[in-house]
Amino acid sequence: MLEDCSCASYIATVQLEKLTRQRQGEVRKGYDDACGTAHGLELLGDRWALLIMRELLLGPRRFTDLRRDLPGISANVLSQRLEELEGRGLLRKVRLPPPAARDVYQATAWGLEIKPVIIELGRFAARSPGHDATLPLSPVSLMTSFETMIDPRKARGFTGRIGVQMGEETFIAQVEEERITVARAPLEEAAAVIGGEPEAIAAVVYGGGPAESLTIEGDVSLARRFLTLFTLPPKADARQS
């Protein structure tokens, strides 16, 4: 009797473990590899996961914000990813106090540490011959690209706080000592404010388009010089080595 039961019991135990793991947002399919990189992929290797974290780099977002800025993600997948990432400790679901009374998703302190991975992966992919820079671009992507692509040589001697307005969203990029920091912030303290769609700003900064397609307020010459501080790396020759 006991022997007859043991197999079914084992299966039930395995399935219970699986359910428990899923409920806690833990890893579903491990790589069976102690390498940190492998564990990193278990945490963030699911489709959309890293892009969700990218959208949280500059502050909390609502479900609908994320859905809009991740073109093509479906509601159920976004919902599932958010649960998993929360279970893994990378973000938290926070209910804003009334009268807002809305849920926002906020990266944890540890979750924000993924930023170097996002930066380096962006830098790597910018050298891809297959990179299509004409696709849609989210405001956070554009601001993060500034951190990746700032060219210290061009930024020498440049100091200033430049506001960037894209629809309802406003950011400030502060350049000082050949370094740039970006943050969500009101535009009051900006010496100049650049306005436009993310794709239009990218076209000027990275595509050499004319700055006339953007709106600029405040110190116009400072803003125009800001738009020239960034350099895309040369495309890789995939045939080499």
Add this chain to the structure above:
Amino acid sequence: MLEDCSCASYIATVQLEKLTRQRQGEVRKGYDDACGTAHGLELLGDRWALLIMRELLLGPRRFTDLRRDLPGISANVLSQRLEELEGRGLLRKVRLPPPAARDVYQATAWGLEIKPVIIELGRFAARSPGHDATLPLSPVSLMTSFETMIDPRKARGFTGRIGVQMGEETFIAQVEEERITVARAPLEEAAAVIGGEPEAIAAVVYGGGPAESLTIEGDVSLARRFLTLFTLPPKADARQS
């Protein structure tokens, strides 16, 4: 008539494009996002892809080497990934000249540039409360972890070339000016040689285990000090922020 045909013709065109893309090893499912990070995920976001690149960081490998060091990957998935990565320009399949006459997979110059992503993802994941350091570890993973976890404070004043032998595979780690470089190399020029399974070496370096479980030849005190140059970061508190 033409209207009746157009739909079927459109479907045929779409399917042809899909086949063409698959044959060229290009991206199957895009993120429709100009962000470099998103494109990076299209290049390397498939399951196993980044770990395959990790295994190529320190030189070309054969199919069977990869299969052994990526526990759990199946032959058909490995085969498919290698084709895709070759089509994307990240690695090349190279036939060694006779008498070896074997195929090896070698990262391209551009493909090797993924290394900062692997390093940073490993650094991030090392802070995960869920990281299980007792799982299997490949030789390349261990050597790469040395580059990630070298502690400049502990390495101050340390200079030397330490050989590491794991089964048939040999590496040299060179430490100088608080920096480390690792490479596949014969052991002749090493001042000391540490031998053992990757997991055993990791247990000493990161788990505080006794160095007696390893074999050490040459300058034993140098080798023992080498084993203390690395620090795991503290675990993240997932509840914070």
Add this chain to the structure above:
DNA sequence: CCGTATCCAATAAGATACTG
């Protein structure tokens, strides 16, 4: 031995409709 190709069962992703 070194892979490749094919089939199958289990999962994950995507599309769509629906509910509080």
Add this chain to the structure above:
DNA sequence: CAGTATCTTATTGGATACGG
């Protein structure tokens, strides 16, 4: 608005058989 539920399709992994 903020998600769930359900259904369909695509991908994965494992087993196995096959070719050089």
